[in-house]
Amino acid sequence: MTGRLTGIRACVFDAYGTLFDFASAAARCRDTLGDKAGPLTALWRDKQLQYSWLRSLQDRYVPFDQITADALDYAMHALGIDDPALRTRLLDLYLTLSPFPEVPGVLRRLVAAGYRTAILSNGSPAMLAPLVAQPGIDGNLHAVLSVDEVRVFKTHPRVYQLAVDSLGVSAGEICFFSANAWDAWAASAFGLRVVWCNRDAHPPENLPGRPDAELRTLDQALPLLV
Amino acid sequence: MTGRLTGIRACVFDAYGTLFDFASAAARCRDTLGDKAGPLTALWRDKQLQYSWLRSLQDRYVPFDQITADALDYAMHALGIDDPALRTRLLDLYLTLSPFPEVPGVLRRLVAAGYRTAILSNGSPAMLAPLVAQPGIDGNLHAVLSVDEVRVFKTHPRVYQLAVDSLGVSAGEICFFSANAWDAWAASAFGLRVVWCNRDAHPPENLPGRPDAELRTLDQALPLLV
Known part of the structure; x- marks a missing residue:
């Protein structure tokens, strides 16, 4: 699974879990949590994922910020945490999740090598804007989808088609990066x-499809592309 | 949430988790597990649920017995269990999951009170047949959908519409029982x-909809209906 990837014109990244560490929100509230x-x-x-899939199946889409708040309310209730100030703080922190350490360097290298770069995310535009404005991300993305x-929501095929349509390349010319196996x-x-x-280090999924490469961190992809 | 349910003509039950205890398969293999x-x-x-939602979103349906086997393979891999004989045994046991103790009595009482009774399940017909052939279930169901x-798969609206169409009653005349909050x-x-x-005793979901009643066991529904 580690051969060089040829014929790629655009590198498209999932956001949550792939470029940005969603664990960083609660981790920054360890003083309280x-x-x-x-x-x-x-x-x-x-x-959050369950709600995105269920609502998509029922054709009852709402933007991801509502899904995220609904899921947080469930999780806090389930863990017996009743703290409106903490809720607000966590949702605010979700807008400034930390990028994983290798992310700025990887984006810079891919742009320098001539690839188009983009995000393709469940996140609503209002959630993604402050994330991609962070230093090291800003200026290294050609599109935020x-x-x-x-x-x-993902995994409906309309989502992946959006990348094809927006970037003006064929599906096989896109290298998509995701830390989320599904x-x-x-x-x-x-x-x-x-x-x-x-x-x-999760096990592989038993679902249709098969990733072209499996890596631990994004910088390990550079030898396949640059 | 405990007022009497009026105008009901059919009682429709989810299978896995509601009538039948899916924990009973692994529990019967405690000698090995x-x-x-x-x-x-x-x-x-x-x-199993994740795969059912993801495949439904992608319009890549396969029968629930394949989903169930794929999910078991993932779970055994993740837990470091490599035992083909145990895999076979667990999948066989999934076909004879134990009914929860109150189930035969509840079905009998509802049938005696004049309700139509049915199952509406993700399970494929081949998986449901041996389940409903068990003593106390057999003879107390008018339909297995x-x-x-x-x-x-659930939660696509076509699934719930199947109950309406098959039973020839309106949606509001069906009382649907599920232990699965989603x-x-x-x-x-x-x-x-x-x-x-x-x-x-899970927390309520933050999703569209709102159950008419919340109970711990199915027999607690009898005063609402009989």
């Missing part, structure tokens, strides 16, 4: 070339 | 009347 920071992050994320334009498999089944950034 | 029985049940179920007929909320959003059998 203590040992619950880890469980809160896990349940918040699980519910939100599912809000097609009003359905997203990586679905993008591959759609027809994108896929790098699975398997940060937490 | 030991302390991993609980974690295996949880991960197997999580992946599988999503296989509409080739998409299923209960979606059925309510569709327009069915819903009893959420919240066996494990």
Whole structure:
């Protein structure tokens, strides 16, 4: 799974978990959350994804900021945390999640090598704007694509088609990077070339598709592309 | 949330988790699984649902027995269990999951009171047949409805519409019972009347819909209907 990726014109990145560390929000509230920071992050994320899939199946789209708040409310309730100020703080922090350390360098190298770069995310435009304005991200992305334009969440094929249509390249000319296995498999089944950034060493999925490469961090993809 | 439910003509039950205990498969393999029985049940179920939602979103339906086997393979891999004989045994046991203790009595009472009774399940017909042939279930169901007929999983609205079409009653005349919160909320959003059998005391979901009643076991619904 580590051959050089040829014929690629655009590098498209998932946002949450791939470029930006969603665990960083609760981690920055460890003063208040203590040992619950880890469980809160896990349940918040699980519910956020579950709500995105269920609402998409029912054709009841709402922007990802509402999904994110709904999921946080569930997670806080489930963990017995009743703290409106903490809720506000966590949702604010979700707008300034930390990039993973290798991200600025990877984007810079890919742009310098002539690739078009983009984000393709469940996040609404209002959530993505402050994330991509951060130093090291700003100026290194040619496009920020939100599912809000097609009003359905990943893994609906309309989402991956949005990248093709917006970037004006064919599916096979896109290298899509995701740390979320379900997203990586679905993008591959759609027809994108896929790098699975398997940060937490999860097992492979038993779903349609198959990533072209599996790596631990994004910088490990540079020898495949640059 | 405990007022009497009026105008109901049909009582429709989710299968897995509601009538039948999916934890009973791994529990019967505790001789081999030991302390991993609980974690295996949880991960197997999580992946099974995740795969059903993701494939439905991508319009890549396969019958639930394949989903169930794919999810089991993932869960065994993740927990470091490499045991083909155990895999076969678990999948066989999934076909004879134990009914929850109150189920035969509840079905009998509802039938005696003149309600039509049915199952509406993600399970394929081949998976449901041996389950409903068990003593206390057999003879107390007027219909066994599988999503296989509409080739998409819950929570797609076509699934809940299948109950309406098959039973020849209106959505508001169906009382749908589910222990799966996401299923209960979606059925309510569709327009069915819903009893959420919240066996494990989970928090309510932040999704469209709202169950008409929340109970711990199915027999607690009898005063609302009989």
